[in-house]
Amino acid sequence: MTINPGDTIPEATFRVKTQDGPKPITTAEVFDGKKVVLFGVPGAFTPTCTMNHLPGFLELNDEIRAKGVDTIAVVAVNDPFVMGAWQNATEAGDKILFLADGSADFVRAAGLDVDLSGAGLGVRSRRFSMIVDNGVVKSINIEEAPGQAEVSTARAILAQL
Template sequence: MFSSTTPLIKCVPTLTKQVYRRAVHSTKLTMAPIKVGDKLPAVDLFEDSPANKVNVCELTSGKKVVLFAVPGAFTPGCSKTHLPGYVQNADKMKAEGVAEIVCVSVNDPYVMGAWGNQHNTKGKVRMLADPSGSFIKALDLGTNLPPLGGFRSKRFSMVINDSTVEELNVEPDGTGLSCSLADKLKLKK
């Protein structure tokens, strides 16, 4: 799940021992949200079908990648503003050294593929599904949105350089459209 250099992993054995010593109390391992300077977790996402796994660390290894996440495919803010902004700015971002632009949502890969087709993302934005929310949970950037089915991603964007977070923009309310839009990224050369 996490690379062996992640400080959190060093804490797990200690917490496990504490749980065994304190049989009456329960210890919950809480994570802090990912931050600038952290390595991405090695989690598989899916592109177009459940058979096409894409490991996030392998995808971002040795290159600059823009990754943004949305609460749900086909939702109004995501479809009218968020995704279209990245599609429209794809050529400009790639000219500035971005190798890949990735959209992630807690949806199934077929839904993400259909949403991408509707917005002509081919060759511009890769549409990756996180069906169980494993990636979003590992980043600790999830939120509960019952009208959208429960657990979803907060709306955020990040610039990743060689699997390390270089810039992170999380919407203050988790769903708004202010700091995570394509034109708000500050791409460093």
């Protein structure tokens, strides 16, 4: 079942790339006591994710944070090394927290997984964005197709804040 507004974020452990190597970070560490914008993508370095979806969150970062957002994070079913390389390649710096959900534990628990095996990608995250306040989903936007970024954009999130 897909997570909905009013639901609590499921417990999971992501990995983030640090200078000392991959580090676990729990959903509690990411969401508890914070207002978070989380967006999910089918994969780091994929065309729509890199050229259309992520750039908006970089461009509107200051405006989103001005609405009281503590953290902007992206999650993908990739390993922390790929997510770290994507963070570097996009020059995101510390503007966005890059969360690796390598085994799709979080996206499965949230009902946001999609089987893209037909395209050779395996289980991935659906493309989505959400606003989470202290671990509770306030709004969620899920794309119908993995190759489109329309309802889950930074501009759409900004309008909801």
